[in-house]
Amino acid sequence: MAALIVGEERYVFETQWYDQQAELNRYYRITFFPGDSTIEMYDNKNQRVFLKRCPYQGVATIEDFYIGAVVCVYSRQLKIIDYGDVATRKRFEVDRQRTFAMIKPDAYRNIGKIIDAIYANGFRISKLKMSKFNADSSNDFYGEHKGKPFFPTLQSFITSDVVVGMELVADNAIDKWRQFIGPTNTQKAKQDAPGSIRALFGTDGTQNAVHGSDSCISMKRETGYWFGGDAKARAMKTTAQLNNCTLCIIKPHIVQAGQAGQIIDMILGEGFEISAMEMFYLTKATIEEFYDVYKTVFPEYIPQIDHFISGPSIVLEVRQQNVVKTFRDMVGPSDPEIAKYLRPHTIRAKFGQDRVRNAVHCTDLPEDGTIECEYFFNILQQYQ
Numbered sequence: 001m002a003a004l005i006v007g008e009e010r011y012v013f014e015t016q017w018y019d020q021q022a023e024l025n026r027y028y029r030i031t032f033f034p035g036d037s038t039i040e041m042y043d044n045k046n047q048r049v050f051l052k053r054c055p056y057q058g059v060a061t062i063e064d065f066y067i068g069a070v071v072c073v074y075s076r077q078l079k080i081i082d083y084g085d086v087a088t089r090k091r092f093e094v095d096r097q098r099t100f101a102m103i104k105p106d107a108y109r110n111i112g113k114i115i116d117a118i119y120a121n122g123f124r125i126s127k128l129k130m131s132k133f134n135a136d137s138s139n140d141f142y143g144e145h146k147g148k149p150f151f152p153t154l155q156s157f158i159t160s161d162v163v164v165g166m167e168l169v170a171d172n173a174i175d176k177w178r179q180f181i182g183p184t185n186t187q188k189a190k191q192d193a194p195g196s197i198r199a200l201f202g203t204d205g206t207q208n209a210v211h212g213s214d215s216c217i218s219m220k221r222e223t224g225y226w227f228g229g230d231a232k233a234r235a236m237k238t239t240a241q242l243n244n245c246t247l248c249i250i251k252p253h254i255v256q257a258g259q260a261g262q263i264i265d266m267i268l269g270e271g272f273e274i275s276a277m278e279m280f281y282l283t284k285a286t287i288e289e290f291y292d293v294y295k296t297v298f299p300e301y302i303p304q305i306d307h308f309i310s311g312p313s314i315v316l317e318v319r320q321q322n323v324v325k326t327f328r329d330m331v332g333p334s335d336p337e338i339a340k341y342l343r344p345h346t347i348r349a350k351f352g353q354d355r356v357r358n359a360v361h362c363t364d365l366p367e368d369g370t371i372e373c374e375y376f377f378n379i380l381q382q383y384q
């Protein structure tokens with residue numbers, strides 16, 4: 001156990017863990033020490049230390065700790081519900097902020113590159129869902145522009161194809177994201193902010209690649225509109241087709257390392273269609289149900305389950321001719337060591353670490369493609 005150093009940087013958070021066996025919430029105060037990435041847990045109810053200071057398993061930086069984030073400690077998914085002391089509140093409450101961002105239809109081919117840029121510039125994605133506007137929802141979302149001369153062009157553009165909505169977290173996220181995407185008009189962005197997202201990926205005054213909330217009020221409205229204020233009020237629906245498809249789960253170690261954009265870019269670059277995409281915080285019960293058939297055949301079943309609940313995954317519905325086989329070929333052998341040796345250009349050769357942290361799950365058998373996509377994009381949708 002590391003000793004506490006006077007004046008050492010530490011942050012304290014109140015967390016909630018749902019104990020499935022007892023069917024009740026338990027509350028722990030966790031202290032995170034960024035200096036050596038260690039963590040301590042205190043049981044609030046029994047008023048005693050529950051876990052002495054020890055290394056946090058997995059990658060964690062202070063960016064990973066915010067209200068609503070889920071941290072995994074010894075297979076327990078602890079949801080951060082409040083700050084645990086005045087110093088932590090002071091540090092985070094003022095600066096740490098959320099914003100709503102959207103990748104627009106013209107940037108579909110660049111979704112991976114934009115997600116990569118998001119992580120590389122210090123944002124965390126806490127929610128993500130691909131959806132598609134129709135006349136009604138675009139009227140609602142862009143209501144403030146109704147009646148303006150450019151509205152018909154904007155509406156036909158924004159309803160033309162799929163869009164990826166995201167909740168981003170960072171210090172001063174609203175201004176930081178607006179700054180990062182650049183001026184509304186792409187030509188102006190190219191002149192005034194050549195490194196901005198709109199300069200790099202936009203086309204003109206309307207087709208400008210991305211959106212960002214302009215205030216706290218619009219952030220709350222837009223995030224609520226996209227993800228639903230409560231579980232039953234999901235405003236924007238998934239775009240899953242549930243036919244001729246295969247499932248790809250980008251595993252938590254990749255999401256945590258900020259590499260999900262690179263994998264998405266590789267998939268699109270190979271000509272696959274990503275027809276649905278959503279971030280899931282998988283629970284033990286959910287992933288056990290999904291992986292039930294592997295229970296007796298996969299030697300790493302238990303560490304695999306533990307890995308899936310350690311952080312968010314990004315789940316994709318992928319489509320193409322003969323997609324289950326062609327996508328598996330691109331993903332490569334399940335053991336990254338073998339993949340590196342035999343198939344060095346595959347996803348697992350490039351991003352995998354071991355048989356559990358092998359970058360992605362993909363459907364094995366052609367007849368299971370639709371069934372696996374149904375699980376995430378139909379069955380689980382009803383419980384979120």
Ligand SMILES: Nc1ncnc2c1ncn2[C@@H]1O[C@H](COP(=O)(O)OP(=O)(O)OP(=O)(O)O)[C@@H](O)[C@H]1O
Binds near residue numbers: 153206
């Ligand atoms: N003068 C215009 N001509 C054509 N399209 C426009 C014009 N002004 C705005 N738009 C389109 O409407 C969107 C919303 O306009 P708004 O003024 O809210 O810009 P913004 O806040 O920079 O962009 P966004 O809301 O998408 O982040 C713009 O992103 C752009 O796609």
